[in-house]
Structure formats: structure tokens, C-alpha cells
Amino acid sequence: MKGLLLRLSALDADAATAVRVIAHFEALLGSGALDATSLARSTAGLAECAAGLELPDGRRARFGPGGAALPAEPKVVSQDAELGPSGRVWLERPGPPGPFDDLILEWMAIAARTLCGSPAPPRMPHASLTPRTPGSREVADPALMEVVLSERESDHDRARALRLLGLAPELPLRMVAVRGDPAVDAGLDAVALLGRATLDAVVRVTRTGPWGTVLVQPPDGAADSPAAALRAAVADPLRGAVADPLRGPDVPRDAARRLRVGVGGLAPGLAAQDSWRQACTALRFAVAGSPREAVVDHDALGPVALLADIPAERLGALPEARQLDALATQPNGCLTIAALAAFCRTGSLRQAAAELHLHHSSVAARLAHVEAALGWRLRDPEHRFQAQLALYARRLAAAEVNRALKSSP
Template identity: 85%
Template structure:
């Protein structure tokens, strides 16, 4: 995991090493002041010290040698209470991860004072590129069997805050492509102002998105823009849209992440590869339409309108006919549908006329357009790959 993290984000790899170091110390069952300070000094590559309220003191250099006397130059420290503290003695300015090291050193030191360790802090990293996550931790976060305590611990180890809400995103790509890598690439282009953790769960890319702004909007628009990113060239964007589908879950308390994951998987069934606009489906935007996903696929496939759409899709260029119908139902405008599909409006008009003749609809009639949209949803849900 660290090798993959290093390839994606060197800072993320270092932060994971720091957290893993102190988690190992806390879980060893044999933590003492000397081992804590000596190991911290080695990790930080500078002298470190500790002073506990009961008078115990320790100070070690980065090479593991005990240092006598008082600290010479404290570069950064953290208080343990009214009379305790931990510190680092780094020549020059503090290192980029000194604050994270001291936070976790203080957590470990407080356990030596006889009290329980406080909740682990969120790693002091601003929103940035998506980071690869440990699949086992992601499984804990989404588990129905684990306790709230265990899920909160897994969230902290992932660098997330259990007290802040989050969203889940499901990404599905081509069968031969690693869905986790697809998700990392997509979320990297989206540049969300959030902490993003990505792993692969079977054929899905599984994504946790947590924004410091608890009222943050859905990431769906940014993800659609990332699918259709023109900077990569039209051919690359079209290829991405042809093979990528994304489902966005709703905002939920972090300990209920599995609820958002279920919503993301439901939304994924409504997503259609091929159109940047429809490649990303947002559960919140679906509203009551999401209830259609509760109907068995075989019942949806048996609807006469869904069968008629299947017949249209099987004709030459039938996929473009279905895409034109979907774009028109969504926008209600011939010209907007044509612009979205990069077709001339007369071409879209001809395809819609073919649909009207085959199914007996008048698509300018809102009621008929509503029936067409429901038929599209039914066909989509009946044929969506797992």
C-alpha cells in the first residue's frame, strides 16, 4: 500500500507511516516512556523528549542514545496537561510532519499517565489529491457487524474525522481495468475540496469523500466535468465516458457510511456509460425515482415500452437514437440535446421522429415525455451490469 501511495502522493505515504508507527506502539501492550521517546526521535530524525506529570522524563537523540540535561532548542512541542509535555528538538525550522508526529506522540504519552488515549486526530492535511486506502479499513467502515468504536477507529486510521459527515462514491469501469485506479484518476481530475480515500472492492472503485464544509454540495457536477475534461482531448474524454460509470451517495454521518454506499450502488445502476452527463448519477438528484431500483429487474425488462426501446437500440445506430431520446427527455430542448451529444439538431430531430413513430409518443407532450423517461429508467435498470 505504501508503494502505491508513494506513486500517488509522497506526503500521503509519509503520513500513513507516521500513523502506523504510533498505532503499532499503542497496540504493542508494552509501551513505556523510554521506548516512546526513543522511537519518536528515530522517526522524526531529530532529538525528542517527554516529561510526564508524575516526574518521569526521557530525552533521546535520533540515533537512539539517551541525552542528559535539559533540551537545548525545542523546535515544537505539545502539552499533556498542567505539568506534562512532549517536544522535538530539530535544528532549523520544524519539519512538514512534526505537528502530526507530536499529536500522536502526545496521544501515546497520555496513556502512560494512566488515562485512556483520546480520539486520534484527523491528520493535519488539507483537502488534496485522492489517497489510496487500506481495503481492510474500508471494509470496517462499511461493515454492519462492527461496533461504532471500531468503525470510528478505522475512519481515524484512514485520516477521516468520525464526527464529520461524508459521502460514498462507487466507480465502475471496463472489466479489464482496475476500478481503483480508474477512481483515483477520476477523483484526481475532479480536484474536490475534500479529503478523498479510494480503494477497490471487487469490481468497484470505492471512494470516501469528506469535506471540511459539512454543507458541501454533491461532488457529482465536478465528477461529470472530470469525465468530460476537454484538456485531455475529445477522443480521450469520449473513451472515458464510454467505459466509466459513477454513482454518488448522499451525505450521511460518518459512522453510517454504509448507508451512503448503498445509495451510491443504487445510483450506479442509473448511470449510463457513453455520455459524460449520464455517466455520473447522483442519488440525491434522483429523488423518488431511486425507488424504481427496488423493482426486480425481470419485471422492468418485461415492460412493453422497455422492450420497444430494446428493439430500437438493436437497429443500426440504435445507441445514438436512445442517447438522443435520453438527452431530450432530460433537457426538454432539441438544441440542448444536440449540443450535449455533439450532433446537428436536425439529426437529433430525425431520431426523435423515429422514436415517436415506433412507440406512438408525442415527445413535445410533457406526459408522453414522462412516460419515455420512465421507460428509459426501466430499461437502464433492467440491463445495468452488476
């Protein structure tokens, strides 16, 4: 947990605080010595305001942020959470609620239910207590997300899981797949990315297998794709400037931008698995680096998405894909491939150079190298189309992506 917190702190302060809150209560629950006094005292210290609880069996506890016991009856309750017909937990914060008070209360309630001996609800940080509000982003329970995405579950169970996540089963949604550095928890990458994105939607994020799994439900079923906002989040210069604690402070700027994101199409709430499959397909077309390449929208792929139905082995065996692989292994080969991709996408030498932050003569030299190696004339639309297909084939054949696909829901 300490290593994950270090990584997340470097990426997004709010996400790191959320994980610290969760880690605090998980440590309490796993200590074997949880009681009403320790729960109320530790929560008050964590929230930096008075906190209290009243259990259905009559036990009460109330403490100030400094650890001093307070009279049982609270003065002013800023927020509370019910524990059933005769119990509750609460915070007493002067002024407006803190940004993580809902999260703290949800986990305090989970711990209090454990004290009562009653089964706690699934662990999902304040998803069930938070109203469905556009712009809210919550860390979700992976088990609930798996139910939402499962084809084996009934519509009733999927609808219940959506409601427990704070979502509306009757409204459409989109799934987003996030893949970052394989050495780092993909859920943390997804939390950091979504914490930076500006989405007018209810967002739930977790990790499912090797994926960062994101559910986005726009208000009133709006069809707008979150792809543009996610590209802006990937392009955030703060992310590129972060030193990677897993590799030391001298990692090049571009090495920090390892995220790839696939955005699924809009689907009915009870058919989220359809959007998830599209998101995973879109992710196979994504390449870390340029935000335009790193975030792929399945809707924008159109008929190109059908290439993903071709077995990866056949795509990787294409001579042009192998030649591009060989070019990529040469000095600065990855930049050569990036120049080719940018030119194929824009059709303009200067636009490609601007996107890559290179001089146009540098891009021209790299494209000339590609033309000499593969026999293409990239100003010819037919040859440029062949180059784009070869680039797609190389991406879809990537071994790491396809290994991850086999373990996806």
C-alpha cells in the same frame, strides 16, 4: 502490476506515481531479503534525496540518492515518521517536501516495522500520518474501507477505521461508487477520476469488489454534493483523448469515456453504509457517455430512486424497455438512445443537440425514429414522461450492473 501501471499512467500521472511508490515497497516487502541497508538505500533512490532510519534495536542506516552510504546522523530532516518510542525513518530533502514524500515515508515506516518484528499497521498510504486537510486525496486500505461500510462492525470499530483513514468520525460524509470498463481495475479508474476532480474535501479512494469506492468528507460537515465536480472530471477532454492501452491506439474518443459514477447522500460518519447504498443505487441510473448521464446524484433523483426497489427482472420485461433494447442494437442505436435521453432531460431539441455535439436535424431524425417505433409523440409531456420511465427501467435492468450489485458490500 505492470499492466495496471500502464493503464493508470495513461489516465493520470500523479495517480500512476502513487501506485509506483506502493509497488516499490510491496516488492521490497515480498522479496524476502529486506534489511535496514536495502530499505534506506532504495528509499533514497526512490525519493531522490537522502533517507535514513533508526530502528528501536539500535540499527541505523543513511544513504544519499546516488546509493552512497552517509554518516549515521542526519543534517537537516525535512520529514520523519516515528516507529515507536525509540525509532524513526526520515527524508532529507532540500527545500519544500515533494508531493509524494508523505506516501514514501508511510510505506518506509511500514517496512521498517516489519524489520523490527513488530506488527505493521494496516497498509494505507499515508492516511494515518496525513492531517485531515480539505483537498487531500489518498489511496485507502480496502480492509479499513470495508470496516467503515460494514453493518456487522461496532460503532467503536467503525470510528477507529475512520480515524486510521485520517477522517473525523463525528463529521458527516458521502460515499461515491465508480464503475468503469469491467476489464480494468475499478480502483484505478476511481483514483484517476478523483485525481482530476477539484473537491474541497478529504477524499479516500480504493476498490471494493468490482467497485471503485470513494469516501468524501467535506470540511465542517458542508452539505455540498461533489456531483458537479465529478461531472467536470468525467468531461475532461484529456480523458477522451487517451488511447486505451488494453485496446490499442485507434479506439474512438467516446470509447474512452466508460465511467459511471453514483453519488450517495450526506450521512453521519458512523452510518457511511447508508450513503454507500444510495451511491450504488445512483450508479444503477448512470450511463457512460454524457457527463450529465454518467454521474448521478442520489439526492437529485428524489422519488425516482424508488424505482430501484422494483426487481430488475420486472423492469427488463416492460415492453417499452424491450423496444428500446431493440432500437439500441440497430446501426447507431446507442446514439439514438442518447438522443432520446437528452431530449427527455432537457425538453429542448436544440439543447439536446448541443449536449450531444450533433446538428439539431440529426437529433430530430433520431427522435422521429423512436416515435415511429414506440408510438410516442415526444412533444407531449405525458409521452415524454413514459419515455423517461422506459429509459430508467432499461438502465435499472442492466445485467452487468445488477451482477456487480450482488457482490457489493
